[in-house]
Amino acid sequence: MKKLSLAFMTLSMLAATGNAFAADPVKAGSGNINFSGTINNDACSVQDSDLNKTISVPMGEVSIKDMGTASAPIGSGKLSAENFDMKINCNAGTKVSMIFEAKKGAGSGLVDGTGVLKLIDGLGAAKNIGIALLDANGALIDLSSPATAKIENNLQDGNTSLKFSAAYVTTGAAGTAVAGRGDATLPFTLQYE
Template sequence: MKTFTRALLALSIFAAAGNVLAEGETTTPVKAGSGTINFTGTINNDACSVEGAGTNKTISVNMGEVSIKDMGTATAPKGSGTLSAENFEMKINCNAGTKVAMLFEPNSGKGSGLVTGTKVLKVIDGLGAAKNIGIALLDSNGALIDLSSSSTAKIESNLQDSNASLKFSAAYVTTGSDPKTAVAGRGDATLPFTLQYE
């Protein structure tokens, strides 16, 4: 009987100690794993945006498949009147009354650069890339946009309402002194732009 009483007394002491710990919670919890949440992003105060530019502010222009014989040159993109060009439009949404300019920056870090001594965009070098070929950027009137300087690679617009559409076309051109030196292949290029506003 004494053993039973001692056992009952011991259980009572453990139960009382458990209640004290539960009320005060002085024990340290055991970790079952840990980690970190990283948040990234940028906050801006842009007065303008470009429709269809996607999350990376990228616009894709599919130039299709073009024959070298149908191309003009870096100085005469329209060639003999046959122009194989891809038309595209950039819709800009701004605060009403905003004066905005679009500045093309072919030589910035992400740009593919210019063909040396020309006003046209260079195609990206690499395995299977076309040689002695560039891309001419043309305005809405079909005139060549000179990408060789920041003053001539700038398109200005004064928005009377909140939207404007800038129309362009792009054409592959031969860039060598002799068009026969052009070599067929991939014709990819990258042309960064910046919207500047007052």
Template sequence: MKVCIRGAFALVVLTATQAAYANSGTINFTGSLNAATCTVAPGAGAGGSGQNIDVAMGNVALADLSTGSGSDFATTASFSIKIDCASGMTGLNTVKMAFDPRSGSGVDAEDPRLLRLTGTGNAGNATGVGIALINSANTVLNLNAAAAIASPLSVTGDAAIADLSMRAAYVATNATPTAGSANATLPFTLTYE
């Protein structure tokens, strides 16, 4: 009997000892800073001024909501954002727009690919709906997975311009969406490569 208990105890100690080992490593950050002087402005289909881009989604009937599966986007708002860099662009050829939904409206709880509407749960606001960003390949960008949109830079000397085009659509996130205000905010960051 003592042998069995000692053997079981030794196995537990050996297992606990192995679980206590840890690995360590190093995270190396690499990159560069550029002296680019770029401006952002609303392009076709967008309003606003400067870095504040306004996209009018329109008044969409609940019956016309997309499901977000495949390329089912019945009603979309096409828009673009213009990038104009006066200098500092030598050697760069792409601009990427990354999104930070958590600093804005957040991601939708039922479909985290989508942007959550502001005021969800408050009287007068739509429910069961999110906003999808759709790229040129007609695919919903997964906002929960750090999706980005890229565009080539048209570089002339040290200056460059670009046009980031996309679409947005209201998407039903459950079987019983309700009508109401359907607004959202989505901060973005531009990087140049």
């Protein structure tokens, strides 16, 4: 009987130990989830921009012979991106200014001595070519300073559509332009009152 009792007690202890192990799952690893972002109180936003507030403007394929110059972008040249809209939504009655800042942050900069956007350098990039930005009336927007690269609008109903055009232009001496990729980045800031 003692042997039976001892065997029964041993089995009971093993069963209890097994249940204890079964109740506590085996960990296979642990970690953290980090969330990040910014909460703002912007009175204005730009429609059709992505999460990074980026707007894409396809410029197409343009022949060097069809380009104007940095000082006369559409005199003998053709527009590459005609009348693209930037739709701005703001609180009603907001006075908003859009300031282009070619030299800021991720901007590709300016072609020296001009108010024309510089192309991003790199393998296969076009040379002695820039991008001229034009307002709704076809006038060249001088990107060389925030004061000359500022578009103002007083929004009565809270919505507006700013129209722009863009053209590839030659920026060097005649005959020095080299074909290639024509990419550029132009940062902007919306300021409101």
